[in-house]
Amino acid sequence: MNMCRCNCPIRRYVANGRGIGLKVVTLVGLLISLIIAVSGPVIFLKTLNIDGSLDSFINSLPIVKIENGKIVDPIYDNEVWIIPDSAGDTQNDIKVIANTKIDDVDVIPSDVSAYITARTIYLSDGNQMRVFRLPEGTNTVITHDVLRSAVNKMIWGAGIILGFFIFVSGILGFLVGYIPLLIVGLIIGRKISADTWGRAFAWPWVIVWGIGVLGGMFGWFFLSLPYMFLVSLLLAWIIGIVAFNQSVSCPLNAGATCLSEQATDSNERETFSNNLNPVEDAKIQPQSASPKGTASKKAVVKPKNIPVQRKKKKK
Numbered sequence: 001m002n003m004c005r006c007n008c009p010i011r012r013y014v015a016n017g018r019g020i021g022l023k024v025v026t027l028v029g030l031l032i033s034l035i036i037a038v039s040g041p042v043i044f045l046k047t048l049n050i051d052g053s054l055d056s057f058i059n060s061l062p063i064v065k066i067e068n069g070k071i072v073d074p075i076y077d078n079e080v081w082i083i084p085d086s087a088g089d090t091q092n093d094i095k096v097i098a099n100t101k102i103d104d105v106d107v108i109p110s111d112v113s114a115y116i117t118a119r120t121i122y123l124s125d126g127n128q129m130r131v132f133r134l135p136e137g138t139n140t141v142i143t144h145d146v147l148r149s150a151v152n153k154m155i156w157g158a159g160i161i162l163g164f165f166i167f168v169s170g171i172l173g174f175l176v177g178y179i180p181l182l183i184v185g186l187i188i189g190r191k192i193s194a195d196t197w198g199r200a201f202a203w204p205w206v207i208v209w210g211i212g213v214l215g216g217m218f219g220w221f222f223l224s225l226p227y228m229f230l231v232s233l234l235l236a237w238i239i240g241i242v243a244f245n246q247s248v249s250c251p252l253n254a255g256a257t258c259l260s261e262q263a264t265d266s267n268e269r270e271t272f273s274n275n276l277n278p279v280e281d282a283k284i285q286p287q288s289a290s291p292k293g294t295a296s297k298k299a300v301v302k303p304k305n306i307p308v309q310r311k312k313k314k315k
Contacts, residue, residue, distance in 0.1 A: 014199045014239060020178065021202025028206040029170035036217055037163025041156045043218070057083050058151070064142040069134040071100045071118045166213055174205050177229050181236055188237065197240055204235035
């Protein structure tokens with residue numbers, strides 16, 4: 001098994017990191033979500049207010065008086081306002097209808113974005129309708145400045161919700177993609193651990209997913225979710241195999257050098273033998289066998305303090 005001693009940050013992280021890479025996905029996903037939560041409302045407000053169209057529309061609205069949760073002034077009978085689309089597409093114009101003679105309606109026209117009654121506001125995006133009912137006991141006067149502030153808060157709130165949704169989707173997407181990553185990874189590289197495969201998938205996922213999300217947010221390009229998964233998984237499999245392949249050098253750093261453990265052990269043994277002391281070397285030499293016919297003399301040690309009995313001579 002080779003050890004890569006090169007300056008490859010991603011490769012070092014995959015080989016020597018901890019966990020499955022969820023920390024990387026969380027931090028990068030949080031950063032991308034904050035960018036979208038902050039920049040999204042700014043871009044949307046600027047898009048709506050091109051040439052002052054939003055301010056002009058708000059200034060054209062009347063001052064609204066609400067008593068006990070009901071609009072009492074002005075009284076409208078199917079009054080229509082249209083906010084032109086910034087790109088000039090009439091099909092994307094925002095159409096608002098006010099009918100304050102009634103309290104509620106069952107349905108609103110399909111081409112209407114907002115329908116206002118005396119007690120209820122209906123918002124539709126063409127697929128889903130949301131209903132906001134004025135709280136009972138509400139007494140206030142909605143001026144142009146109040147309405148403008150309410151619109152800004154609503155758009156900023158939508159941006160924060162969108163950022164949180166994107167943050168959660170990034171983590172869930174990583175966990176979902178981790179399943180096919182392991183299934184194929186354990187087939188093509190059984191010696192690679194499950195944590196290593198996760199770390200190999202972390203950076204490709206956050207990079208591809210982040211590019212796709214930001215590109216779609218700013219209108220640069222669009223990447224479908226299956227395409228994000230496919231590209232991220234392919235990169236993860238390549239990185240996982242390359243990080244532990246004996247025959248492949250570092251692909252991310254042209255000046256890197258990968259040395260095998262066998263060559264390292266050989267160099268260490270050679271260095272150790274060259275640094276041996278001749279005296280120490282002689283100490284570890286085995287003793288030569290004694291020549292035949294010679295016997296080694298053994299010293300006889302008599303025990304001390306033991307009385308010796310002598311035989312008496314016969315007379």
